[in-house]
Amino acid sequence: MYLAMPFEDARLEQLLSEKHQYLSQEDAGVNTNGGKLNQDLLHEIFLLYYQQEDFSPDKMNDFSLEEIPHYLKLSHRYYLHKKLPEIEQSILHVLDKDPGSTNLYTSLVCFFNAYKNNLIEHIRLEEQELFPYIQSLFTGTINGGRFMTSDNNFTIQNFIQSHLPIEDELKKVSEIIHHWSKHSVLPLPYKIFLNQVEIFEVELRMHGIIEDAVLVPMAIELEKKGNFFTKKSD
């Protein structure tokens, strides 16, 4: 319970309530292959947003390697189909309220176009390579099978090295605004926009923690347990 919420917590509360609603709706509407969104998992993940210093990945061990990627996929949809379009809408709103800011507008549009492409590629790698690989590990364990890494040379170790914190880039947005803005005190539409970007940054950081500190170690554990890896030299 968070009875006396500081401002930061109030913003998080709003974010999590909106996210909960979006993910639950998506979960009900998409082909989930039988894997429904686990509300207990969602609850544990949301606690992380408030208590990062107390976060222990072990708490997630009760959840399966199907449930966690399912949550992550729904979150990807939330970013691409809700959060990014909202941010793009806010950029338009800034220009609308401050028509002289065309340089700023152009810079922000360029930045977010590039950012969106990076995010799409980041998500593609996870959804088309990491998650199917983990799914194979998981299925292999159930069937007592032996998993082969034959097709695309995907390895968890390579993934770890290439999985960069995509939210760090977003810090540039504030620099862009302060560079191009002619105002000594930022008008309200700019503040609202920056607030949105800041919240998105927090959201992506938490998402990355679930991937790096929960999902990947669980997958590595499963590899070891099942002795699934067949080295190329075998």
Ligand SMILES: [Fe+2]
């Ligand atoms: Fe992701």
Ligand SMILES: [Fe+2]
């Ligand atoms: Fe990621």
